[in-house]
Amino acid sequence: MLTLQALRHDRDAIQSALAKRGLDAAPLLDRILDLDLQRRTTQKEVDDLKAQQNAASREIGDLFKSGQKAEAEARRAEVGELKERIHELDEQQKALIQQQEAALLELPNRPHDSVPSGQSDADNEVVDEEGTKPELGADAKPHWELADQYRLIDFEAGVKISGAGFPVYRGKGAKLQRALIQFFLDRADAAGYEEFIPPHLVNSDSGRGTGQLPDKEGQMYHCADDDLYLIPTAEVPLTNLFRGDLLKADDLPIQLCGYTPCFRREAGSYGKDVRGLNRLHQFDKVEIVRFEKPENSYAALDGMVEHVKGLLRDLELPFRTLRLCGGDLGFTSCLTYDLEVWSAAQGRWLEVSSVSNFETYQSNRLHCRFKNGEGKPELVHTLNGSALALPRIVAALLENHQTADGIHIPAALQRYTGFDRIA
RNA sequence: GGAGAGAUGGCAGAGUGGUCGAUUGCGGCGGUCUUGAAAACCGCUGUACCGCAAGGUACCGGGGGUUCGAAUCCCUCUCUCUCCGCCA
Numbered sequence: 001m002l003t004l005q006a007l008r009h010d011r012d013a014i015q016s017a018l019a020k021r022g023l024d025a026a027p028l029l030d031r032i033l034d035l036d037l038q039r040r041t042t043q044k045e046v047d048d049l050k051a052q053q054n055a056a057s058r059e060i061g062d063l064f065k066s067g068q069k070a071e072a073e074a075r076r077a078e079v080g081e082l083k084e085r086i087h088e089l090d091e092q093q094k095a096l097i098q099q100q101e102a103a104l105l106e107l108p109n110r111p112h113d114s115v116p117s118g119q120s121d122a123d124n125e126v127v128d129e130e131g132t133k134p135e136l137g138a139d140a141k142p143h144w145e146l147a148d149q150y151r152l153i154d155f156e157a158g159v160k161i162s163g164a165g166f167p168v169y170r171g172k173g174a175k176l177q178r179a180l181i182q183f184f185l186d187r188a189d190a191a192g193y194e195e196f197i198p199p200h201l202v203n204s205d206s207g208r209g210t211g212q213l214p215d216k217e218g219q220m221y222h223c224a225d226d227d228l229y230l231i232p233t234a235e236v237p238l239t240n241l242f243r244g245d246l247l248k249a250d251d252l253p254i255q256l257c258g259y260t261p262c263f264r265r266e267a268g269s270y271g272k273d274v275r276g277l278n279r280l281h282q283f284d285k286v287e288i289v290r291f292e293k294p295e296n297s298y299a300a301l302d303g304m305v306e307h308v309k310g311l312l313r314d315l316e317l318p319f320r321t322l323r324l325c326g327g328d329l330g331f332t333s334c335l336t337y338d339l340e341v342w343s344a345a346q347g348r349w350l351e352v353s354s355v356s357n358f359e360t361y362q363s364n365r366l367h368c369r370f371k372n373g374e375g376k377p378e379l380v381h382t383l384n385g386s387a388l389a390l391p392r393i394v395a396a397l398l399e400n401h402q403t404a405d406g407i408h409i410p411a412a413l414q415r416y417t418g419f420d421r422i423a
Numbered sequence: 424g425g426a427g428a429g430a431u432g433g434c435a436g437a438g439u440g441g442u443c444g445a446u447u448g449c450g451g452c453g454g455u456c457u458u459g460a461a462a463a464c465c466g467c468u469g470u471a472c473c474g475c476a477a478g479g480u481a482c483c484g485g486g487g488g489u490u491c492g493a494a495u496c497c498c499u500c501u502c503u504c505u506c507c508g509c510c511a
Contacts, residue, residue: 043473047480054480057492061441064491076491083491246433246470248451371433375452377470 020117020326035100046089109361112335118325131318143395144276165281179416184286193257198237201228206240211332230263234287247370254291277391297381314412318342345399350392355385
């Protein structure tokens with residue numbers, strides 16, 4: 001969430017930045033600042049009363065020690081009244097803080113200056129486009145047909161054992177998954193990201209830390225008996241590794257990566273979006289995460305985008321980069337680049353990566369800080385990106401690289417698959 | 424699942440009702456010494472909120488209670504550790 005300090009100092013700028021999301025934040029901002037004023041007023045009052053009580057307690061202690069019992073008893077009665085009033089004000093202040101927290105949670109992150117305003121994904125800005133879209137014949141097949149033809153993925157078996165959105169990979173289809181994961185991890189490692197294998201179930205504190213809770217409660221699978229959530233992305237456990245920590249300036253930047261399965265309920269999805277591998281309840285992803293000093297975070301963001309582009313180039317997939325508009329920008333993000341690959345047989349772009357800078361929005365909830373040059377604790381900037389999510393990559397690989405005599409495996413991937421063609 | 428022990432500042436670890444926001448060590452910062460460094464010695468070194476400031480308030484796992492006064496006593500929750508049981 002945004003910091004109160006930012007809201008106090010930059011209210012108007014924040015309001016106009018949030019307008020790019022199509023959000024009229026004025027009422028909420030007014031409410032938060034009003035609650036803030038009330039809280040400060042109450043605190044001043046209660047602090048003064050507590051100061052009186054503390055002073056009285058010290059005196060009473062001294063009186064008892066010097067044997068002035070009567071005097072001490074008299075003072076005790078006085079303090080009784082103070083206590084009542086203090087308790088009352090404490091409760092008031094607690095309520096104010098609670099309301100303020102709730103209001104702050106409703107407020108999304110402030111979009112970066114470069115974020116275009118817009119309503120939906122139609123208004124996203126295409127930053128660049130790279131690679132050549134293949135010319136496929138009229139008999140080109142979508143990936144779900146190819147997956148069936150070459151016996152790579154059994155969607156029906158998945159339906160039987162779990163339900164829709166839980167594909168079963170088999171044979172070369174399974175090997176391709178494993179090859180991609182290994183390829184992505186090796187590339188992340190080469191780029192300086194330390195590999196982690198985190199838990200796949202997390203507690204609610206972790207969900208709150210990265211902003212999935214309370215905002216996207218319904219999107220995560222929840223194990224009610226143990227109050228644990230299946231991770232929707234490795235971002236959650238990886239970022240929460242440093243929840244509550246005070247880092248040294250020398251520790252930064254921190255670069256992590258990890259492969260995990262990801263679980264998403266995807267309530268409300270339908271139609272062509274869910275066909276084949278386009279949208280799943282369980283899928284595999286390699287995630288990269290960075291903790292940065294504020295002055296470095298946007299350079300780091302560019303570096304992450306470049307890293308992802310390198311992967312797509314080596315997979316010989318045509319792709320484009322989008323700068324998300326305010327309306328499409330995630331709740332917790334300041335600036336997000338989406339990378340999309342061209343799905344030749346479906347004739348559409350598929351999102352395969354989302355790279356974001358959250359600035360201090362997550363670290364404020366996480367209480368993750370570092371000691372800056374002056375030795376003062378300061379919130380770190382957090383960033384993350386998919387590098388990469390597998391299903392749509394597989395879809396694009398199958399569709400784009402289909403030939404009359406099978407599916408060609410990109411050269412960079414062959415040492416991982418152990419085969420150069422699926423036939 | 425059963426029994427017991429514990430949770431204190433960046434880390435380690437004292438503190439069992441009253442100047443305790445907290446002894447000490449390590450780490451960090453500054454200084455003396457040195458050509459430089461190490462060692463030694465000296466000093467400083469938690470966070471948040473309110474306040475122009477002086478200063479005030481809160482925080483010893485979370486929540487509640489007793490008391491004029493709680494790190495310290497009571498209740499409760501969470502977590503960690505040890506032992507036993509079960510088990511990949």
